[in-house]
Amino acid sequence: MKIHFLFSKNREKNRINELLGDFSLFQEYRIPIFLPGANSAIVKKLKASPKSKELAKAVFTAFENEYDQSKYLEKKFLAQKQWPRIEDRFFSILKSLRLKPASKFYCYLSFYGPMGQYHTPNIIDVRVNTAGDIKDLPETIAHEIIHLVIHQKARGLKYEEIEGLVDLFFRLTEFRNLFPDYKFQNGIKHDIKVFKKHFPLTSTKA
DSSP states (O other): OOEEEEOOHHHHHHHHHHHHHTHHHHHHTTOOOBOTTTTSHHHHHHHHOTTOHHHHHHHHHHHHHHOOHHHHHHHHHHHHHHTHHHHHHHHHHHHHTTOOOOSOEEEEEESSBSSEEEETTTEEEEEOSSHHHHHTHHHHHHHHHHHHHTHHHHTTOOHHHHHHHHHHHHHHSTHHHHSTTOOOOTTOOOOHHHHHHHOTTSOOOO
16 A cells, blocks of 8 residues: 555644644634544633643643553554555546655544644645544545645645645546545635646546
């Protein structure tokens, strides 16, 4: 496989720290995220005081109480079972669109954060907290890889514009057949003219 699935406790701690640092940004863009202690009052209080050191400490305490390596191993098994079913076809479509992915990607499994995030040149984080996360895991991975392969062309564009371009790959290319249930993100503008300007070589059948 071109996707290597990984997880570690230290990685989760670093991820939680990053999520706390960007908490206000997630609120601004109305991006739902999971944090340790999600069912407690901690996260609700964070919305009012995102920079609170006391609340951050409470989040990490909740993480220590929640962490169970066996659950991550279970999710890794499921990911390694799901992704290979579409991997060859996915990368074949990327090649047909003249987009050049890295030779391999490191996919970190997490119980926290939004559904997915990417880090150049070849690292992605994918949430595996719920049954829905697992069901949508292949398209979440695909979404983040598309972010990575268009990163250079999308530089300088706003967050909403970039997300709109990625969404349109699932509507205007053969990815629409591979991921027929893909849903556009709410609150994102999807401009087909902008898409064609940046990616004129792609198939653009609506």
